[in-house]
Amino acid sequence: MTDKEAYERSKAFLNSDFDATIEKMHELTDLLQYHEWKYYVKNDPILSDPEYDRLYQLLKQWESRWPDQIRSDSPTQRVGSDLSSDFETVVHLSPMLSLSNSYNIEDLDDFHRQVLKALPSNADKVEYIVEPKLDGGTVVLNYENDKLVRAATRGNGIQGDDITRNIRVLKSVPLRARFSDHGLSKVEIRGEAIIPIKRFARINKERIEQDLSSFANPRNAATGGLRMKDPSETAKRGLELLVFQIAYAENSKGERALLDLLTHEKSIRLLEELGFKIAPRGVHRTDTMKELHAYCEQWEAQRVAYPYEIDGMVVKVNDLIQQAAIGATSHHPKWAIAYKFRAKQATTRLERVEFQVGKIGAITPVAKLQAVELAGVTVESASLHNEDFILERDLRIGDQVIVERAGDVIPYVLKALKDLRTGDEKKIQFPENCPACHHPLQRIEGEAAWRCVNSQCSAQILQKLIHFVSKNAMDIDGFGEKYVHIFYELGWLRSIADIYRLDFGKMAQLERFGKKSAQNLERAVSKSKQQPLYRLIHGLSIHHVGLKMSKTLSAQVNHLLDLKDWSREDLTAIREVGPIVADNVASFFNDPSNIEVLRELESLGVNLKQTREDQPIEVDADSPLANKTILFTGSLTSMTRKEAQEKAEAAGAKTVSAVSGNLDILVAGEKAGSKLRKAQQQENVQIVDEEKFLTWIQ
């Protein structure tokens, strides 16, 4: 299928050009598989998300009609709903050995000499493929007659745990791949399930916000994700599966066919062509040791820029016949080696613990470490998150601890080396009072953090100010953390309203400041007065009210102070607002000192009114289309079907593509056919013509 064909066929399905038949349902299954591959493997989608969703829903509808015809490789069959409690053990078709490791260039030269020695004497050159060594969890996939039949962990190399149900939820794993086009009927593929570093950072941030423990590194999150009992939990980890080897292949006569693939590079290209995801910039061919060395070193230098966590490079003999000739020891193949990068883990001493106060008073313990180099970066401190984190690991001052840095993620204290204790280590005392204002700390039920609840606490005020000016909130250009500290020390800033009272003339006279930077800051502060309301709401540091929730709230009010009349119940009536957020918002607006600050902000010229950016797509609740499902059939004369669907959606309707029990309105254009007939047989469908529809969207 080409992109063009896929696009045109998708449009035809979206325009309901076909009636549901089993044959069409199978065609749609193939089409959705193609779109999944374009989206999840190639990162190059052809359809918009809503269009894809509509196709997916259409397939689901058709499948509900012929449940016994649903193909196991259908994209709708990725998430199983049944729960398993344990994993079965399965035997791999080909045992998976380990890779031998090298840590320097000399080791690579030794490896090369051994390879040459194992080959017939006329071989003086060997072609190698160099790949990144992905640091996630190994997965072994089995395909039979083009279908994914099993997925397993590496286990002990001979047998692993059956994790098929979890692997099926990973969109980067094709449920069907046309190996048969290449004469292969049984294949075993190996790959690495891995979480992209950026997504990992986001998952950890969310977990900390939800008072859940954070993951030490993407590898732990990935291997844990593979072993979830509930596949929908696996799906939440955002794992991707990048394949790196065909380990076994058999033709339809049951004969071994691996060597027919000729080279490792060809087998990887074949996997890519069949829809699998491979490591970006993942296959490099070379036949000189000099280039191989340079290439490995270049990757080591750039490893932090790679989207996935890698711990080295894997060097493999390219020719599969040569691989077979070189053979293996009982532990590892002799045709491959891992070139390991410098460690990202190190052992160092936990010198002391500082307790930092966050913008809503949460106390975060931070380990101060004896400086240590980790993958090229000097590490001196690491967050210990909360009291439970310390207690679970039984960390003590003076302990030797293992720290780890994963990608651009902040360093993490894995554990204390208890065997190295001398007896002089001291328990970490969690403070009972706020380190900044000495107010007694409280631990709110269900939360991991101890909190300072004094709203006048200087440390909290400082953090709130830093948050208010930051990119995500009021986005005051050039107003960094450093300036907040300076102005706070000078006594110029005590509340967010003071930002709009700053004396820029006085600022220009400050040492190390200058007229220019004061002027720039003045301009930026002044500009921020017109920021949309949601940014101001986010800037107020209300617990659990992030950017998205701020938008939800700003869409509900004309003026920010309207919220002071909203009760907790009024707030929970908003679909996205739960009881905790409702409590936090209600108590913020019940506090007279907060209202006072908001009034000051307004009198200083800061916008408190809802703006266009705050408004959701306007839906008139009285519109006959509000919250109705609508279907267009036949041809329209005044606009295209797509335009009509957009207009209907803008008026609050949901467009669907088939007649079902949920359908409210059918717009029948010219030459309407089977759908109209079907709708006429349904009791609750309102059937209208184009003219009537036009009166609703005027």
Ligand code: IVH
């Ligand atoms: S080839 C004989 N290639 O590293 C085993 N492995 O022991 C052939 N890994 O946990 C493995 N990236 O999951 C190979 N490009 C790559 C790899 C890779 C990561 C992992 C693999 C296993 C370990 C190798």
